[in-house]
Amino acid sequence: MVLWYSAPAADWEREALPIGNGALGAMVFGTLASERLQFNEKTLWTGGPGSVQGYDHGNWREARPGAIAAVQDELDAQTRLDPESVAAELGQPRVGYGAHQTFGDLYLDIPDAPTATPDSYRRELDISNAVATVGYTHQQVRHQREFFASYPDGVIAGRLSADRPGKVTFTLRYTSPRSDFTATAVGGRLTVRGALEDNGLRFEAQILLRSKGGTVTSNADGTITVAGADSAWFVLAAGTDYADTYPDYRGEDPHAAVTRTIDRAGERYQSLFARHLSDHRALFDRVTLDIGQSVPADVPTGRLLANYTGAASAADRALEALYFQYGRYLLIASSRPGSLPANLQGVWNHSTSPPWSADYHTNINIQMNYWPAEATNLAETTAPYDRFVEALRAPGRRTAKEMFGSRGWVVHNETNPYGFTGVHDWATAFWFPEAAAWLSGQLYEHYRFGGSTDYLRNAAYPVMKEAAEFWLDNLRTDPRDGTLVVTPSYSPEHGDFTAGAAMSQQIVHDLLTNTLEAAGILGDSPAFRRSLEKALAELDPGLRIGSWGQLQEWKADLDDPADDHRHVSHLYALHPGRQIEPGTKWADAAKVSLTARGDGGTGWSKAWKINFWARLRDGDHAHKMLAEQLKSSTLPNLWDTHPPFQIDGNFGATSGMVEMLLQSQYDAIEVLPALPATWPDGSVRGLRARGGATLDIDWADGQATRIALTASRTRRLTVRSDLLPGGETTFRAIAGRRYVWGKEG
Structure with missing residues (x-):
């Protein structure tokens, strides 16, 4: 399956094509006179220890005894509080948070390239083989470039060739928007080495260049020139001294590991490519989808997207099938064992100050990244997520103790690779202690799909149990009706602070239910299981039907039927939760709420709505949301846009397409539960x-x-x-x- 274009990329976000091996990512431009590969290493992050004196993981920098209880008392008395007032009491300016960093750019300067794009030009990304290629004919010579990111060998590799001998000539150089590095070239090896000025994090990249025929010259200015070769190829490896170990987050200098990687990969190019292909195809080929797609060979992907209407045409089906598999491709490329999980931009970032730091938002975004992993047969891609969540437990315990005075672990609205588990002060997006409960749910899903009790016992359950202990200590009796509620509670980015907002209650219900099930499977202590049973019996479930038939977003009937906010958080119990089953009054109320919110929203919001409508067994409306996402929230390179680019929408859409074809959340396997009319065969x-x-x-x-x-x-x-x-x-x-x-x- 191929994305292809008839001109070079002019824009990183909209047009360049992504390759990745989990830890490393690159964007291929296909520019003629100077091919550009912007590349990333996922652990190159500012912030954390070393960036500020006494990095505090987001915890309060001064003691605030009784601060949370005071807000809870206010809510008991007033029922609603303005987010700004709560942020003033419980928030603080964020320091030392940092951001993901671009590693830099490789340029391949080609002296005799055409000045205008030839008619023969073709730039493509073959997602079946995870290879980006650029081809064109100039002065009767066919030039070809190919690039891929190998997980088995831990490198990005590229090859330039021509169909006539001696026609490959270029100079390879490195640039960065930062000045914190040195670049030296010796023996055909370019070494980039430095330390981030912000936090002292050491980083290194090495690029080894080889040629068939011609000459390879290392220059004093840190560049390498290939002249008169039949072909030439390079391998790139990069690393930092980051380690996911609390509290220092530092490991070994990356030099030795990067050198070993380059030395091992510096063999025959075809062997390197064969290992890459075998590894990628072993994952990608597990799932195939035929929905009647067919597209003329001369229609580039950008035009296919521009012409898309969602109607019953083979070309529209081709884009949908490609988009489905593109989500799987992006997950393979941005989440493999041994590195951090996919962030807001996967592993691709060309900035030193990317949107939202290209971080890990825990109020839906990192979770959505992994929605398609299990169902589309890519369970291995969840390993970085599991390791990341496990690494949050140690700082999360400190936050639970220092901010809440409780057991367990907690993380709020967003986090970074340095264990940021506390708060900041953006009033509508700083308070979300339910995040650890939601993060834990993904681990239990891995067990529900795979069934390994060893995984449940050693990986998932310890995380779940500590998250549950936090809520056993922090649920509070609501004076309105005596139920247990989350307070203060905030429905993400919407409305006022209240006690017992629907999403808060539904997430905690999901956690306690899952933990009780797991405790029974593993035979954990009867006393702990009884505490879970008691809490569930007293817990407000977060399900209420309001005055106009809607599922209420808050415990009080505050919903406005004219409200079209992009968050539909109170439907968590429908998806990804499993409290709301089709055909129930709750499902009917969820449909009323979803209809009122409308079909608009940002890319990730539309993607969530695909899943909602599929869970409601309305395949036609689910397909409509897929069409809306493709028509108005998808860039020419098929990246999802918030705007700006945010990769969760790609993953959420792939998940939603699965939900149309197969569901199993209610302990039964439902075949074609929400098949749209546009996919009849x-x-x-x-x-x-x-x-x-x-x-x-x-x-x-x-x-x-x-x-x-x-x-x-x-x-x-x-x-x-x-x-x-x-x-x-x-x-x-x-x-x-x-x-x-x-x-x-």
Whole structure:
């Protein structure tokens, strides 16, 4: 599957094409006279220890005994508080937070390149093979460039070639918007080394250049020149001395590791490429989707997007199928074991001060990044997320103790790689102690899909249990009705502070429910399980139907039917939660709320609405939201835009497309639960369901014609589909066996 364009990229955000191996990312421009590769290493971050005296992880810098209790008392008396007043009591200016940094740019200056774009020019990203290529003909010579990011070898690699000998000549140079580095070239190896002025974080990149024929010359100005070669190729490795260890967040100098990586990768280019291809295809090829797509070979991706209407055309289906797989490609490229998880921009950032620091927003954004991981058969990509959440526990315990005087761990609205678990003072986006509970839910989902009790016991449950202990200590009895509520509570970026806002209650309900289930599976102490049961029995569930039939966003009936705010946080219980099932009064009320909010919003908001409508079993409206996202929130390179670029919308849309085809959140596998009319015929291979099942589904005229299920666990499964007698079957699945219903059944 290919994204392709007939001209070089002029804009980093809109047009350049991304490659990545989890830790490293690069943007390929395809410019003629000077090819540009802007590149990143995910741990190159300012802020944290060393950036300010006594970095405090966002905790209050002065003692505030009784501050939270005072706000709680005010809410008991007044029921609503202005966000500015709460921020004045509980917030503080953020210091030492930092931001992700661009590592810099590689330029390949080509002296005899054409001055105008030739008709033969083609720039593409083959997401099936994770290779970006640039090709053109100039003076009867066909020039070709290819670039990829290898996870097995830990490098970015590139190759320039021509179909006539001796025609490859260029100079490789490095630039950075910062002046905190030195660049030296010796023996065909360019070494970039420095330390961030902000926090002293040491960084290094090495680029090794080789050629077939011609000469390779290292220059005194830190550049390398290739002249008269048949072909030339390079490998790039980079690293920092960051380590995810609280409280110092520093490890070894990166020099030795980067050198070893370059030395190992500096062998035959074809071997390097073969390992990369094998690794990527092993993940990417697990899922295929056919929704009737077809596009003329001469239509570039930018025009395909510009012409998209969402109507029942093969070209529109081609864009949708490409966008689905592009989300999977971006997740593979930005989240692999051994580095940080995908941030707000995945692993791609060309700035020293990116939007929102290119950080980890925990009030939906990092969670949305991983929504498609399990269902689209990319469970391995969640490992960096798991490690990151685990690393937040130590600073999160300190924040729980110092700010709340409680057990457990907590993190607020956003965080960085340096354990920022406290608060800042942006009134409408600083207070969200429910974040740790939501982050924990992703780990339990990994267990629900895969079923490893070892993973549950050693990875997920300790995180969940401590998050639950925090809420067992911090839930407060509401004087209005005696239920347990989160207070102070704020529905993200919307309205006033209250007690018991719907999203707060739903997230805590989800956490306590999941933790109780896990405690039972693992046989944890009866006393702890009883404490969870008691809290759940007294907890306000966050589900109320208001005066105009809506699901209330707040405990009081404050919803305005004319409100079209992009956040629809009070529907958490519908998705990604599992409190609201189709056909219930709660589902009807959620539909009223969702309809009132409308189909607008930013890119990630539209993506969430795809998932909501699919959970409501309205495939046509889910598809409409997909169409709206593609028409008004997607850039020519198919990146999602908030605006600006924010990668969660890509991942959320891929998740929503899965939800149209397969759902399993209610302990039954629902086949084609929200199939839109625009996809009447098709097939999908390799989707995963909770309970340990991989499914292949064929359908025609909107109905399933064949279902094949392969079990990875031995357990009872329930499958629901109109294809089955009575619409449902429950059976004991045996690990490794394949079960088929339909033509082969």
